[in-house]
Amino acid sequence: MSVRxxxxxxxxxxxxxxxIVVADKRAPRDGRFxxxxxxxxxxxPKEAEGHFKVxxxxxxxxxxxxxxxxxxVARLLATLGLVEKPAIHEQPKKSAPKAKAQxxxxxxxxKEAALKQAAEEAKQEAEQAAEAPAEExxxxxxxxxxxxxxxAEAPAEEAPAEEAxxx
Numbered sequence: 001m002s003v004r005x006x007x008x009x010x011x012x013x014x015x016x017x018x019x020i021v022v023a024d025k026r027a028p029r030d031g032r033f034x035x036x037x038x039x040x041x042x043x044x045p046k047e048a049e050g051h052f053k054v055x056x057x058x059x060x061x062x063x064x065x066x067x068x069x070x071x072x073v074a075r076l077l078a079t080l081g082l083v084e085k086p087a088i089h090e091q092p093k094k095s096a097p098k099a100k101a102q103x104x105x106x107x108x109x110x111k112e113a114a115l116k117q118a119a120e121e122a123k124q125e126a127e128q129a130a131e132a133p134a135e136e137x138x139x140x141x142x143x144x145x146x147x148x149x150x151x152a153e154a155p156a157e158e159a160p161a162e163e164a165x166x167x
Contacts, residue, residue: 002026005062005069005077007040008033017041020054020073022062037062040076052076 004025011017018040021033038054045051059082063069069077071086078085097105 003034003062003065003067005037005059005067005073007070007072015043017043020076022067035062052079054080056080056082 002025003022005020005022006029007018008021008023008030009016009018010030019036020038020040022035022037023031023033027033035058037058038052040052041048041050054077059077063082069083074083074086077083
């Protein structure tokens with residue numbers, strides 16, 4: 001007789017509650033079982049007191065007798081260090097994003113690449129400006145000073161003309 005440590009579902013609709021039981025693997029999921037070892041409530045947070053409870057001594061006894069835990073129960077028992085955590089096998093074809101999601105991801109990657117390129121160009125321009133000789137900077141400064149003086153005189157000339165129109 002092959003024995004498994006597995007979950008037997010209880011609880012109401014959309015409110016699952018599982019008993020951890022030892023059962024013959026040919027028995028139905030919620031049917032006949034040999035012994036109840038604990039419970040598992042997936043609705044509660046992992047840190048909560050009533051999330052997962054099991055009789056550790058009885059689990060060790062059944063594991064010594066050759067009972068095989070199911071994947072879900074093995075993951076739960078691995079948190080207690082009773083069994084090794086089972087490997088999760090990814091199924092890329094089923095879990096791969098669909099066509100529209102792949103297009104969105106591709107567009108987002110292109111935008112990020114464009115932003116990186118723009119940042120690099122700005123950095124290079126800043127380096128080139130810093131490397132420019134001080135003579136060029138000195139030559140540019142007098143030209144900038146002369147330009148603000150000319151507009152300052154223009155408003156002064158316009159002011160008397162405006163006063164004449166107002167009278």
